Amino acid sequence: MLGTKVPASRINDKIQQYLKDFVICPECKRPDTKLEKDDNVTFIKCSACGAKHAVKVRI
Numbered sequence: 795m796l797g798t799k800v801p802a803s804r805i806n807d808k809i810q811q812y813l814k815d816f817v818i819c820p821e822c823k824r825p826d827t828k829l830e831k832d833d834n835v836t837f838i839k840c841s842a843c844g845a846k847h848a849v850k851v852r853i
């Protein structure tokens with residue numbers, strides 16, 4: 795059973811990372827964003843400041 799348990803802190807890290815990558819605007823740090831897909835690139839588009847950033851997505 796060793797190694798089957800993932801520490802809660804690690805899960806939280808992943809959620810934080812997800813929020814940082816896909817929800818929070820890198821410019822104004824607001825969560826008022828939408829994901830837009832253009833060819834193989836996904837962008838995070840901010841409704842608050844209009845910033846658009848490509849996000850790294852591994853599918």
Ligand SMILES: [Zn+2]
Nearest residue numbers: 819822840843
């Ligand atoms: Zn913004």
